[in-house]
Amino acid sequence: MRVYLSVDMEGVAGIVDWQQCLAGGEDYALGRDLLLGEVNAAIDGALAAGADEILVNDAHSVMRNLPPAALGGRAGYLTGRFKPRYMMQGLDDSFAACVFLGYHAAIATPGVLSHTYNPNAITGARLGGVTTGEAGLNALVAQHFGVPAAVITGDQYVGPEAAPFCPGVRHVPVKESISRYAAHNLHPYEARERIRAGVHDALSTLDKIEPPRIALPATLEVDLASPDMAEQATWLRGMQRTGPRTVTVTDDDPLRLYGTFVTLVYLTRSLVDQ
Secondary structure: OEEEEEEOOOOOOOOOOHHHOOOOOOOHHHHHHHHHHHHHHHHHHHHHOOOOEEEEEEOOOOOOOOOHHHOHHHOEEEOOOOOOOHHHOOOOOOOOEEEEEOOOOOOOOOOOOOOOOOOOOEEEEEEOOEEOOHHHHHHHHHHHHOOOEEEEEEOOOHHHHHOOOOOOOEEEEOEEEEEOOEEEEOOHHHHHHHHHHHHHHHHHOHHHOOOOOOOOOEEEEEEEOOHHHHHHHOOOOOOEEOOOOEEEEEEOOHHHHHHHHHHHHHHHHHHOOO
16 A cells, blocks of 8 residues: 655644744744654554555655654655645655645634645635635545545644545544734644554544545636736636636646646745735
C-alpha cells in the first residue's frame, strides 16, 4: 500500500502566525519542529495500517520545510519550488490514499491563517458554486487518478470545507480557531496521537472511502485582488472575466482544470507587487 502525504503548515497545532511558518520568521524553527512531529505521526499511523511506501510532498511556501533524514518510515521526500502539480506533485494512480496534513481554511473562512494558495492575490474560490480551499482544489488531482482523500488535519473549518469534494474524508482537528491569528491548540503530543490514530483508522477502512467525484464539467470561479489581475488572467486559455475581479474557467478534465488554476497561481505571484 502506497500512501501520499500532501503537507502544508498553517494547520499544524501550535502555529498561529506567519513568523512560525515562513522561512526567515523569528519562530520558524519552532514551526518546523511542530510540523515534523505531525508528519511523523501520520507516517506512523500509515505504517501501522500496512503502508509499505510513503511519499511526503512538502507543499508549503518554499517547499523545503522538513529535514529529510528526520522523516520516519524511510519516507520519500518531494521538495522544492515550481512543481507543475504544486501541492499534489507526485500523486498517481499507484497510491491507495492521500492525506492532507496541516491544511488551513479557505480565504473566505475565519480559520487560522486562512488563505487560498496565494493570500496576496486570491480573495476567493468556488468550485461548482461551492466555496473551496486548497483541499477541494487538490481533490481535482486525486479525482483524476482515482485516489481517495482519506484524512485532513487542521482547525475546525478544514474538514467541513473538504467534505463536499472528498467523500468520506476523516477530519482530525488539532486546534480551534478563535481568530485568523489565534487558536486553542491541542498539546503537540495530543495532536500527534490523534493524527496517528486518525490515519491508521482511515487507512484500515479504505473500502469505505471513495475517490473524489466532483461533477464534470466543473466550473471554477476565482476572485482576484485587483481588476488588472483579472484582466491578465484572461490570457490563460479558457479563462473568462465575469466580474471586475472575478474570472471563471470550465473544463471536463479535472487534471487540466487544476493545471489551469496552478498556472494562474504562478502568474499572480509575478503580479502581486504591480
